[in-house]
Amino acid sequence: MNKDILICGVGGQGTVLASRIIAAAAMAEGSTVHSAETIGMAQRGGPVTSHVRIGDEAFSPMIPNKKADLIIGFEPSEVVRNINYLSKDGIAVVNTSPVKPVTESLTRSGYDGTEMVEYLKKNVDCIFVDGLTECEKLGSVKFLNILLLGIAAGSGKLGIKKETIIDQIKARVKEKFIEANTNAFLTGYEIGKTKESQDET
Numbered sequence: 001m002n003k004d005i006l007i008c009g010v011g012g013q014g015t016v017l018a019s020r021i022i023a024a025a026a027m028a029e030g031s032t033v034h035s036a037e038t039i040g041m042a043q044r045g046g047p048v049t050s051h052v053r054i055g056d057e058a059f060s061p062m063i064p065n066k067k068a069d070l071i072i073g074f075e076p077s078e079v080v081r082n083i084n085y086l087s088k089d090g091i092a093v094v095n096t097s098p099v100k101p102v103t104e105s106l107t108r109s110g111y112d113g114t115e116m117v118e119y120l121k122k123n124v125d126c127i128f129v130d131g132l133t134e135c136e137k138l139g140s141v142k143f144l145n146i147l148l149l150g151i152a153a154g155s156g157k158l159g160i161k162k163e164t165i166i167d168q169i170k171a172r173v174k175e176k177f178i179e180a181n182t183n184a185f186l187t188g189y190e191i192g193k194t195k196e197s198q199d200e201t
Helices: 015-028 076-081 114-123 131-138 141-154 162-172 175-200
Strands: 003-010 033-039 047-054 068-073 086-095 126-129
Touching: 003 015, 003 076, 003 086, 015 033, 015 047, 015 141, 015 162, 047 076, 068 076, 068 141, 076 086, 076 114, 086 114, 086 141, 114 126, 126 141, 126 175, 131 141, 131 175, 141 162, 141 175, 162 175
Parallel strands: 003 068, 068 086, 086 126
Antiparallel strands: 003 047, 033 047
16 A cells, blocks of 8 residues: 555644554554654644655655645644645545634634635545534543544545554553543544545445
């Protein structure tokens, strides 16, 4: 399998853990993987972007422009910021719930993610999910990364087996959180499957 996946969000959303689970799962299935992260003021809610390149065709960890098969976006403005990486046949899994920047309290720009989502609807093939609402059902916003990972897997766009990813979740989260994270992944997986079936009809 050859696949380029970009994960983007802001500090504290768990983007790096999601990318490492994907990379480890792909390697567990026998694929060659290159990965890298670019982190800007992540501790203060700054942008975080992870590149995961799966397969023998990649010789650099950084995805070239217009080559990503999949973007998993934890925040709508970060998807727009990184949309130049997406290939013409690529797809983005997008959390529509915004994370307001620190400057919002000073400038009062009114940013709520709506304009970003509308732009993506008009220009990109996307799977949208209200991550905040779904995570409230799960009991914590901290499950957003695993929820989105599940959606990507369930849609068939990730190309990695469900069981392989669950194994890597179990290996990388604390034991007391394994059940909750597995549930978050499976919840996302079912959402992704629904999107896949809609595309086929």
